[in-house]
Amino acid sequence: MEYEAVIGLEVHVQLDTNSKMFTRVGTGFGQPPNSLTDPVVLGLPGALPVMNEEAIEKSIKVGLLLDCKIAEVCKWDRKNYFYPDMPKNYQISQFDQPICEGGQVEIEMPGENPAKMGPHRMVELTRIHLEEDVGKLTHYEQDSLVDYNRAGCPLLEIVSEPDMHSPDEVFAYLTSLRNSLVAAGISACDMEKGQLRCDANISVRPKGETKLGTKVELKNLNTISGVRNGVEYEIRRQIRAIEEGTPIIQETRRWNPEQKYTTPMRTKEMAHDYRYFPDPDLMPVKIDPAWIDRVRKELPEKPFDKQRRYQKEMNLPYSITSALCGDHLLCAYFEEAAGLAKSAGKVANWVVNDLLRELSQANKVDDFAEKETMKTTPQSCPVSPQMLAELVNLIEDGKLTNNVAKELFPEMFTTGKSAAELAKEKGLDQQSDDSEIEGICAEAIANDPDAAEKFRGGKEGAINALKGAVMKASRGQANPKVVDETLRRLLS
Amino acid sequence: MSSDSPIFKSATELSQDLQAGTVSSAEITQAMIDRIDAVDEKVHAFLHIDKEDALAQAKASDERRANGESLSPLDGVPVGMKDVIAVKNQPLTAASKILENYRSPYDATVVRKLKEAGAVVAGRLNLDEFAMGSSTENSAYGPTRNPWNLDCVPGGSSGGSSAAVAAREVPLTLGSDTGGSIRQPASLCGVVGMKPTYGMVSRYGLAAFASSLDQIGPFSTTVEDAALLLETISGHDSLDSTSYPTDVPSYSAELKISSEPKVLGLPKEFFGPGMDDEVRASIEQVIEYYRSIGYQTREVSLPTTDLSIPVYYVIATAEASSNLARYDGIRYTSRSERAENAIDVYAKSRGEGFGSEVKRRCILGAYALSSGYYDAYYLRAQKARTLIRQDFEKAFTEVDAILTPTSPTPAFKFGEKSDDPISMYLSDVYTISTNLAGLPGISVPCGFSNSGLPIGVQLIGKAFEESSLLQIAHAYDREHLHGRQAPNL
Numbered sequence: 001m002e003y004e005a006v007i008g009l010e011v012h013v014q015l016d017t018n019s020k021m022f023t024r025v026g027t028g029f030g031q032p033p034n035s036l037t038d039p040v041v042l043g044l045p046g047a048l049p050v051m052n053e054e055a056i057e058k059s060i061k062v063g064l065l066l067d068c069k070i071a072e073v074c075k076w077d078r079k080n081y082f083y084p085d086m087p088k089n090y091q092i093s094q095f096d097q098p099i100c101e102g103g104q105v106e107i108e109m110p111g112e113n114p115a116k117m118g119p120h121r122m123v124e125l126t127r128i129h130l131e132e133d134v135g136k137l138t139h140y141e142q143d144s145l146v147d148y149n150r151a152g153c154p155l156l157e158i159v160s161e162p163d164m165h166s167p168d169e170v171f172a173y174l175t176s177l178r179n180s181l182v183a184a185g186i187s188a189c190d191m192e193k194g195q196l197r198c199d200a201n202i203s204v205r206p207k208g209e210t211k212l213g214t215k216v217e218l219k220n221l222n223t224i225s226g227v228r229n230g231v232e233y234e235i236r237r238q239i240r241a242i243e244e245g246t247p248i249i250q251e252t253r254r255w256n257p258e259q260k261y262t263t264p265m266r267t268k269e270m271a272h273d274y275r276y277f278p279d280p281d282l283m284p285v286k287i288d289p290a291w292i293d294r295v296r297k298e299l300p301e302k303p304f305d306k307q308r309r310y311q312k313e314m315n316l317p318y319s320i321t322s323a324l325c326g327d328h329l330l331c332a333y334f335e336e337a338a339g340l341a342k343s344a345g346k347v348a349n350w351v352v353n354d355l356l357r358e359l360s361q362a363n364k365v366d367d368f369a370e371k372e373t374m375k376t377t378p379q380s381c382p383v384s385p386q387m388l389a390e391l392v393n394l395i396e397d398g399k400l401t402n403n404v405a406k407e408l409f410p411e412m413f414t415t416g417k418s419a420a421e422l423a424k425e426k427g428l429d430q431q432s433d434d435s436e437i438e439g440i441c442a443e444a445i446a447n448d449p450d451a452a453e454k455f456r457g458g459k460e461g462a463i464n465a466l467k468g469a470v471m472k473a474s475r476g477q478a479n480p481k482v483v484d485e486t487l488r489r490l491l492s
Numbered sequence: 493m494s495s496d497s498p499i500f501k502s503a504t505e506l507s508q509d510l511q512a513g514t515v516s517s518a519e520i521t522q523a524m525i526d527r528i529d530a531v532d533e534k535v536h537a538f539l540h541i542d543k544e545d546a547l548a549q550a551k552a553s554d555e556r557r558a559n560g561e562s563l564s565p566l567d568g569v570p571v572g573m574k575d576v577i578a579v580k581n582q583p584l585t586a587a588s589k590i591l592e593n594y595r596s597p598y599d600a601t602v603v604r605k606l607k608e609a610g611a612v613v614a615g616r617l618n619l620d621e622f623a624m625g626s627s628t629e630n631s632a633y634g635p636t637r638n639p640w641n642l643d644c645v646p647g648g649s650s651g652g653s654s655a656a657v658a659a660r661e662v663p664l665t666l667g668s669d670t671g672g673s674i675r676q677p678a679s680l681c682g683v684v685g686m687k688p689t690y691g692m693v694s695r696y697g698l699a700a701f702a703s704s705l706d707q708i709g710p711f712s713t714t715v716e717d718a719a720l721l722l723e724t725i726s727g728h729d730s731l732d733s734t735s736y737p738t739d740v741p742s743y744s745a746e747l748k749i750s751s752e753p754k755v756l757g758l759p760k761e762f763f764g765p766g767m768d769d770e771v772r773a774s775i776e777q778v779i780e781y782y783r784s785i786g787y788q789t790r791e792v793s794l795p796t797t798d799l800s801i802p803v804y805y806v807i808a809t810a811e812a813s814s815n816l817a818r819y820d821g822i823r824y825t826s827r828s829e830r831a832e833n834a835i836d837v838y839a840k841s842r843g844e845g846f847g848s849e850v851k852r853r854c855i856l857g858a859y860a861l862s863s864g865y866y867d868a869y870y871l872r873a874q875k876a877r878t879l880i881r882q883d884f885e886k887a888f889t890e891v892d893a894i895l896t897p898t899s900p901t902p903a904f905k906f907g908e909k910s911d912d913p914i915s916m917y918l919s920d921v922y923t924i925s926t927n928l929a930g931l932p933g934i935s936v937p938c939g940f941s942n943s944g945l946p947i948g949v950q951l952i953g954k955a956f957e958e959s960s961l962l963q964i965a966h967a968y969d970r971e972h973l974h975g976r977q978a979p980n981l
Contacts, residue, residue, distance in 0.1 A: 039597065039598050042823065042824075043818040043823075044578075044596070044597070044598070044824070045576070045578065045584055045586065045591070045594070045596070045699035045700075045818075046576075046577070046578045046584075046596070046600055046695075046696065046697040046698050046699050046700070047696070047697075048695060048696050048731060048732050048733065049733065050730065050731060050732075050733050051733065078814050080813075080814050080817060080858075080861070082817065082820065082838050084822050084834065087818065087823065088817065088818045089817035089818055089820055090814050090817055144834075146822075273862050273863045275813075275814070275858060275861035275862055275863070275866075276861075276866075277810060277811075277814070277861050277866070277870055280702075280703035280704035280734075280811055281700075281703050281733060281734065282733050282734075283733055283734065
């Protein structure tokens with residue numbers, strides 16, 4: 001029998017805000033444990049929450065980016081349960097009046113090959129709500145330690161409809177969501193740092209069946225590929241169970257990324273009764289339409305819209321745009337350089353091939369902390385968009401050959417020197433000096449009378465042998481266009 | 493002790509004496525400490541008093557005054573705190589074993605305001621554990637006794653705050669009122685106690701019992717003193733989202749302006765059976781007095797009055813069950829030594845740390861919020877609360893304030909109601925609806941029973957019209973000053 005998987009995702013995104021969700025204490029990663037705390041974060045007697053406006057604004061922004069309906073009024077509820085990572089033993093969240101409802105995420109499935117665009121579709125969202133994050137527990141043999149630095153950070157939960165059917169769709173969804181959120185400055189979405197976390201609800205049913213199968217919630221999916229692998233495993237496990245006649249029980253399972261299987265965590269019977277009720281310490285939030293309009297004006301272009309624009313308006317090939325559009329910093333760099341250069345297409349090639357290669361080289365450091373502080377971005381790297389534009393223009397103007405430029409680029413990246421500067425230092429400026437080139441060309445014709453004869457006899461291809469000789473003699477520095485013209489003139 | 497000792501003076505008198513230079517804050521504070529040493533063994537209003545710190549504050553006040561830098565009329569006047577209001581570096585136990593070793597690292601907003609006004613913030617006052625109770629018998633550190641009769645309760649939950657003022661241990665105190673916890677003990681101890689409009693005084697730094705009902709308010713021996721203390725602690729606070737952005741007039745200055753006679757409402761539902769005869773007689777004298785100075789009285793109806801106790805015990809316990817979840821043995825609360833795993837830490841720390849009334853209310857509240865019962869209890873209670881509020885709104889279209897007894901009886905004996913929670917809950921029958929409606933209410937001493945126990949009258953005002961309510965209360969109090977009578981201790 002053929003089966004169909006039905007998957008819905010709950011994605012938690014830490015909003016990048018200056019202060020925590022309900023207090024003035026700052027946010028940050030890698031600070032000394034429990035240093036980002038105050039009476040509110042620690043839930044001391046008498047402490048009260050006060051809403052962070054920036055977190056609301058960022059949530060509105062996400063809602064608009066994902067075409068959600070923004071609530072006129074949203075309110076705060078307490079989700080009650082005991083756990084040591086939660087100082088108050090309740091989490092301030094949104095139960096029945098979330099800040100956003102509906103919405104969709106555009107995804108792209110893999111194409112026939114990497115050079116071909118795959119099919120696009122919309123994944124429907126149920127809702128998005130805002131809540132406060134919990135602390136982080138570290139377990140040791142005898143004790144557990146808790147760090148409340150993360151506790152109280154604004155956390156957005158984006159809940160999709162059960163609208164995905166394969167691990168590839170899940171992967172595409174997370175990738176697209178992450179690209180959009182990063183581009184809009186909502187969050188860095190680094191899964192390693194817990195800035196983006198994901199739980200998957202998975203069920204399986206015979207193909208054609210409309211009723212949903214029994215749902216299993218999968219947790220501990222800590223990387224995007226972990227999500228794909230975990231979901232893939234769980235689908236296979238459920239199909240196998242159905243085929244063996246074992247009933248699927250509604251439960252929460254944990255993905256084990258090392259051993260690559262899922263294990264039960266708790267069943268439905270063990271599920272908490274969260275005793276939600278409106279938080280009496282906080283007033284409902286009325287969201288003024290003027291506020292929404294203002295946020296709307298600040299929305300960045302969506303990554304897929306950008307990609308379509310690059311293809312249509314700049315005639316960039318799909319493979320180049322797909323390499324660019326996953327990274328909004330790269331896009332910003334590209335657009336700045338392209339605006340200064342004579343060929344946007346050439347700039348795109350340089351960005352996607354050479355700049356990306358140098359960046360990944362530069363960021364290849366093992367030490368995690370170092371990686372944090374030293375991370376090189378397109379904007380912080382030594383080759384500015386102006387310098388790349390200059391490089392491309394030198395090639396376009398015949399002042400530098402492509403080969404020489406390729407050689408120079410890594411050095412520009414390490415030294416921060418411009419292409420012109422380096423070429424001059426190395427004596428690699430392209431020769432466009434007609435008399436010098438004419439001399440070399442004449443010599444080449446003299447050295448290969450056979451080729452000259454064939455060309456004169458109408459064999460067009462024979463000129464290539466002569467060109468090769470000229471380039472060789474000039475150590476690659478002769479402008480190919482000038483060489484071509486000169487040879488043809490001398491041979492006519 | 494001589495009757496011209498500072499301890500027998502009102503805060504307003506002390507303020508005048510300080511300004512006149514006839515007494516220093518150090519003298520007042522020392523007299524207060526001596527009085528505590530002399531009588532608190534009997535009364536047990538104080539859970540803790542940091543004498544050194546109090547005298548240091550007093551000395552600083554005297555220095556300011558000497559330099560002509562006095563901060564406010566309250567500069568140098570001692571104010572005691574119910575042990576649920578956070579004072580930096582002082583204990584905060586909420587009269588619970590679970591907070592036995594906790595000290596607050598920060599000041600409540602009211603405390604910050606008092607310190608900025610130069611007041612000597614001193615003493616931690618007894619209460620029913622986490623402000624749950626009406627007799628102060630639920631304190632884990634032993635009950636407070638009524639200074640008028642040591643066999644009787646002082647009322648609660650702010651029994652320490654009311655008894656300390658009645659016993660002349662401190663001229664002013666702050667308490668908190670969730671269902672009557674300021675007004676009822678004020679009435680039982682023969683002092684003035686006021687619950688402001690919800691949102692008038694910041695709750696930041698008040699260990700929460702029921703967030704939508706709790707308000708901090710003053711205790712004093714006169715309405716004039718209550719006005720002075722209230723104007724110092726009121727006002728919008730950016731740290732409390734439920735605090736109301738409004739200007740605070742000088743209540744004490746407005747008391748001096750002669751006000752027109754007002755219209756008082758007498759809710760017929762409050763004057764039915766269940767009211768003690770002596771209380772009834774005393775209240776009738778108050779009504780007569782108001783009529784004699786030109787006030788009109790009018791019968792009004794608050795038909796949902798009988799809903800207030802059940803509604804209160806659903807909403808207050810539901811909020812409490814969540815508010816008290818933080819006391820878990822993990823961070824700053826006492827951890828059970830018998831705990832062997834994480835669940836144990838919660839169950840045993842809370843089991844050993846909380847008293848039975850706190851446990852009862854947490855269980856009631858958790859039940860009312862649980863899945864399948866929420867709509868029937870919590871949601872219905874909230875709807876009924878709206879009806880209660882609407883009753884008051886309607887009544888206030890006809891009258892300026894509502895007059896009722898504060899408590900159905902004078903102070904009762906220890907143990908009389910402690911085994912019967914329902915009868916204890918009924919002692920708040922006249923005060924609870926005020927909290928549900930968010931309105932200001934004040935209890936003013938209006939005489940004594942034949943056995944010498946104080947009786948109080950309650951006046952309930954319109955939201956955010958504290959000034960008018962205080963004027964009405966003052967019109968009675970300035971001519972009677974029952975609160976100025978001190979018990980023999």
